Amino acid sequence: MNSAIVRALLVRGMLAGLGAALPALIFAYLVGEGPVDAAIAFESAHAGGHGEEELVSRTVQSTAGLATGVLVFGVAIGGIAALAFCFALGRVGRFSARATAALTALAAFLLVYLVPMLKYPANPPAVGNPDTIGKRTTLFFLMIVLTVLLGIAAVLLGRRLAPRWGNWNASVAAGAAFVAAVTIAAVILPSGENTPHGFPANDLWEFRLASIGMQAVLWAGFGLLFGHLAERVLEPRTATATPSRTPTPVA
Incomplete structure (x- = not known):
């Protein structure tokens, strides 16, 4: 695979990561912010009124801060996953570009997130x-x-x-x-x-499920988007001229 194709796939991987980050951002905001608020409330209740002053307000953290983090993360992992796709293409079997992209996204979700999380599960930002x-x-x-x-x-x-x-x-x-x-x-x-003693198990479980869900949405979206874009780079459709037919005279 020459450098021009790798560069084209890298750019499309970053774009696919950005596109996949948008539904992941919506999921994180709708599902994940509730457990985070509960964790902050728990921390504030146990700080005895001596908590550190916030440099950035909670409103900014849950909107612009969350959007910036998720979108930048999507672009970064999209580029890395695109390079992994270039390495895997043709080496893991005779799969099409779409299938290889889907396998790359699945492997990334399992190896980079889900399996490590079984050992070190995610905690809300205010916990620990x-x-x-x-x-x-x-x-x-x-x-x-x-x-x-x-x-x-x-x-x-x-x-x-x-x-x-x-x-x-x-x-x-x-x-x-x-x-x-x-x-x-x-x-x-x-x-x-x-996890601090007394932290509500239900809030912790909801946050971890939300974390898994956000990653699943992100990688599923990346696999679908990047598979389509990679296919257009690697398997371009060539227009074939359709021969004109001369009408047969009716006797």
Whole structure:
């Protein structure tokens, strides 16, 4: 794949990420802001009136701040996912551009978000000890790196076993090896749980479901949009001239 095509796909990946971020933003605002407000109220109630003064108002945080964060994140992950698509195209099977884009989005959702979140679940912004945020962030990104590397290793293992075991058996074996390796990594890594005692479990559960839902909307939208755009780059439709027909004279 030459550099011009990679560049075109990169730009379209960023555009697809931006487009996918719009419904994710709406979902985050409608579903996720309620649990965040509940977490802030909990923190304020337990601060005894000595909470730090907000540099940015809650209204700005929940509107312009949320929009900026989600849209910038969408553009960034769109570009990264487009590069991953360029690497995966033709290497994971004889899939079309749309199918490869869908598989790339699904793999990104699982490896970059869902699997690491099982070890280090999302917490509302106001929840947790601020002194440990650096450690928790480091552990979360370490889990992402390990999950991505183990996912790539599982794909390579499946491709290596496929000629001898068949595609189905090789896929099952590679998937089982991935689950086992991720489980071992999750057991070895330290816990990052830092939810304060007495925090409402219902609010925490709703926030985590909202977080999963937002990521699912984002990656599903990216897979659909980028698949369409990538197909137009890689499989352009060539216009074929339709031969004119000479009317047959009626006797």
